[in-house]
Amino acid sequence: MRKKESKKEMILNAATSLFAHKEFHLVGMDDVAKKAKVAKGTLYNYFKSKEDLYFSILKTRLNTLVNSLKESYNANENAWNNLKRYIERIHKFMTSNPYFFMILKKEEPILEKKKKIEIKSTIDTLKETIHKVFIKGVKERTFRIETANELVTDLVLSMTDTVIKRDLKYNDKTKAVETFLGFLSTIILVN
Amino acid sequence: MRKKESKKEMILNAATSLFAHKEFHLVGMDDVAKKAKVAKGTLYNYFKSKEDLYFSILKTRLNTLVNSLKESYNANENAWNNLKRYIERIHKFMTSNPYFFMILKKEEPILEKKKKIEIKSTIDTLKETIHKVFIKGVKERTFRIETANELVTDLVLSMTDTVIKRDLKYNDKTKAVETFLGFLSTIILVN
Amino acid sequence: MRKKESKKEMILNAATSLFAHKEFHLVGMDDVAKKAKVAKGTLYNYFKSKEDLYFSILKTRLNTLVNSLKESYNANENAWNNLKRYIERIHKFMTSNPYFFMILKKEEPILEKKKKIEIKSTIDTLKETIHKVFIKGVKERTFRIETANELVTDLVLSMTDTVIKRDLKYNDKTKAVETFLGFLSTIILVN
Amino acid sequence: MRKKESKKEMILNAATSLFAHKEFHLVGMDDVAKKAKVAKGTLYNYFKSKEDLYFSILKTRLNTLVNSLKESYNANENAWNNLKRYIERIHKFMTSNPYFFMILKKEEPILEKKKKIEIKSTIDTLKETIHKVFIKGVKERTFRIETANELVTDLVLSMTDTVIKRDLKYNDKTKAVETFLGFLSTIILVN
DNA sequence: GATGAATGAGCGTTCATTCAT
DNA sequence: GATGAATGAACGCTCATTCAT
Incomplete structure (x- = not known):
């Protein structure tokens, strides 16, 4: 069941790994979307x-x-x-x-x-x-x-x-x- | 005589106080110039x-x-x-x-x-x-x-x-x- | 149907006409964006x-x-x-x-x-x-x-x-x- | 007598050699002043x-x-x-x-x-x-x-x-x- | 006349956010 | 919900020109 990760989890995992290695200002929403394999707009469905x-x-x-x-x-x-x-x-x-x-x-x-x-x-x-x-x-x-x-x-x-x-x-x-x-x-x- | 602060000191003082309260990325050169009462270009006469x-x-x-x-x-x-x-x-x-x-x-x-x-x-x-x-x-x-x-x-x-x-x-x-x-x-x- | 020009074409047309009449250094990206009726950022979606x-x-x-x-x-x-x-x-x-x-x-x-x-x-x-x-x-x-x-x-x-x-x-x-x-x-x- | 070049000549010579090798926009007044061994302001005494x-x-x-x-x-x-x-x-x-x-x-x-x-x-x-x-x-x-x-x-x-x-x-x-x-x-x- | 520090409008570029599809 | 093209305010920086000395 781990296969079907929810979109939200995918975003959180991607962002976590990015924020863990770079400062807030050096992580772009583009990077997060790319890493999460999700469209940029999707990020804003889950996080305002x-x-x-x-x-x-x-x-x-x-x-x-x-x-x-x-x-x-x-x-x-x-x-x-x-x-x-x-x-x-x-x-x-x-x-x-x-x-x-x-x-x-x-x-x-x-x-x-x-x-x-x-x-x-x-x-x-x-x-x-x-x-x-x-x-x-x-x-x-x-x-x-x-x-x-x-x-x-x-x-x-x-x-x-x-x-x-x-x-x-x-x-x-x-x-x-x-x-x-x-x-x-x-x-x-x-x- | 403390009145006559050099431009460089004015800039350093302004920037110091700004960097002291905000992160690098949140301090703009405009802010520094404004606080130092100096034109933006002047900053670049003293710091590259x-x-x-x-x-x-x-x-x-x-x-x-x-x-x-x-x-x-x-x-x-x-x-x-x-x-x-x-x-x-x-x-x-x-x-x-x-x-x-x-x-x-x-x-x-x-x-x-x-x-x-x-x-x-x-x-x-x-x-x-x-x-x-x-x-x-x-x-x-x-x-x-x-x-x-x-x-x-x-x-x-x-x-x-x-x-x-x-x-x-x-x-x-x-x-x-x-x-x-x-x-x-x-x-x-x-x- | 010529009415629906793609954004990229709009930019290219605008820029072409500007570069045709002015030197590289005298054409601003603002000018291009304005003439193409497009936001400045859009230019950078199509051209790096x-x-x-x-x-x-x-x-x-x-x-x-x-x-x-x-x-x-x-x-x-x-x-x-x-x-x-x-x-x-x-x-x-x-x-x-x-x-x-x-x-x-x-x-x-x-x-x-x-x-x-x-x-x-x-x-x-x-x-x-x-x-x-x-x-x-x-x-x-x-x-x-x-x-x-x-x-x-x-x-x-x-x-x-x-x-x-x-x-x-x-x-x-x-x-x-x-x-x-x-x-x-x-x-x-x-x- | 060639020794005493006028300021104006010094500027013209410097600028000539610079404009000869670079485009108008790529030659800075700083460069000219530096090459002419003259202060930047001096340029504007001779050329408006x-x-x-x-x-x-x-x-x-x-x-x-x-x-x-x-x-x-x-x-x-x-x-x-x-x-x-x-x-x-x-x-x-x-x-x-x-x-x-x-x-x-x-x-x-x-x-x-x-x-x-x-x-x-x-x-x-x-x-x-x-x-x-x-x-x-x-x-x-x-x-x-x-x-x-x-x-x-x-x-x-x-x-x-x-x-x-x-x-x-x-x-x-x-x-x-x-x-x-x-x-x-x-x-x-x-x- | 000579100076060079000071200026500030303007530049190319970025990026968090929006929104029509 | 999902998309990604479009946005535009904001950024760091440049440089021809000015002006007090």
Whole structure:
């Protein structure tokens, strides 16, 4: 049944792969239509603007990530192992979507306010999911007490992002994340 | 005498403020000319392209930052105080140039290769400057030994960036940086 | 049914008439669009650049001319009558396309090398077509033997061009060509 | 005394050499100023526009040519030798000014009407000068009677032009003009 | 007279969006 | 729903001309 992909899915898949490798402004609707094997006008039957298309992808991808994290949670494991798995998944996600986190830091009017709020709420869920593991770790007395702070969640996300960018720059796909996890453990875990 | 700003400075100031708030593609040369109170053609007397203008700003601003850090260095102080002052200055710089660090993470060909290399070398100087303080701290035996690692320099920069973005989002100009410095001290300093 | 001209034809007709009266640099794409009653963007759906538009016209028109000559050839007639008819057609063509022969003499890089080669090959066909009549005339022993020379073909073309320019200058549409044909007969035919 | 060239002469010399190798639209006033080692504004002290500069050169150069022809005239020689020398000089002139004759055929509004009339009068002098040699040749009974016609003068000029263009195209600086003179003698001279 | 920084109308081209079929 | 030809505002950039010094 996977054969019969809906037009909408074809567009989303095409656009996702394009936006993943190029900036918003460098992806043309022509490119999307071509890659999706669909007429340009068809794009506008499903998405009311380029921005809307972009936004939908962002939302979809982030939800996928959040679900992937939630799904990987294991109550019987210790917090550090959970966190490690989270970071690995986030790392993998960021590697194939290097532009998605960038947009979130912007004050740019690329996205309408209403849409931004939707995205923001998904991000909040993402952060809460991570945050809970920190809480769990502190309760376990394996994480430092200062880490049960939203700021730390943000910092972990941005550090992960930095690690990805280094990976991409140096074509060093594996070492940095391990080094990072090592460093992270000295930061987070009680000695 | 500050009244008599050179045309080039007027353009740089106008463009800096525009690029600081909007992406490269969303800033038009018309906007720059208008803001600089200069004819469009004049822009091209000083900068050979939009990219060149952007690049010049990036370079100038980064040099300013690097010089500011170097100038604030005090050999008689301990490493942590030096680092704190660095971070404060970087924080201040990032606050008024929120987009400048973003571009550096992109793989996008907005900048020509040669220009990118120039920028990269300035960034490298910036990182070395910070890195030296970590070395100093490790020598002093006040910084953890693991911190004498380039990755840590990168992480500190990106964490600082994240803190700025939070500040901007929550209009909470002072607390985050203090909290951050507190957290940073638990990460970096030997207990 | 001539009412329903295709967009491409509308553009070609508009551009032809503009390029026929003004130099390449003095014809704007705005002018073409306006005259063709088409949006400027539409021009670029059919021609990838101004140069391409210009080139297409040149090619099309020259092919029309060459076909017109070939079609007018009559193996049963003597060479001089064939040549006269050729010159009349060339004359007519040049009258309505006074700028097209000018471009061919330029060394200017208005046209890309590859495109120039295409045009040149059409011109070569044109010259060969004329040249053959000279060969035929020499075989018939009605043309002087020296005329079976490529240079003469060129000279005849340029003389025809000169005649057109005089016609246009003096608004004397018929006499010059007749006088010219008379003179040409004394040049070409054996006495 | 040749050392102290006037500013005006410097400009004229620079512009002449530039217009000789490139089309009107492809020569910039910047280029002229640079080549003349003069500030751009200075150009406008001597010539009220780019067109005026171009026009002045055209006039000057044509006068030089006409004077050169007149000066080379020798009443004691036969017409054919005079004509040959004329053509050699015209050929040489055209070779170093390949664009100057092109402009004369145009209906282009590059030149104002008044200016065009001035140029035209110089051209008329040029043609008369040549025409007189044809008259002389006919009187001598060495030239065909039909050649004492203004059209023939025009044709000779355009043929010469064609020969230059071939020379330039094939880098065959000497043969074409000799072949041409040979052919011309069969056209013009009584058998 | 000489300068060259400043000008701004105009250029060729792009591309998100529309709409008749 | 699906199409893709048509649109036109907007873009980065050029260059003949002006004018304060």
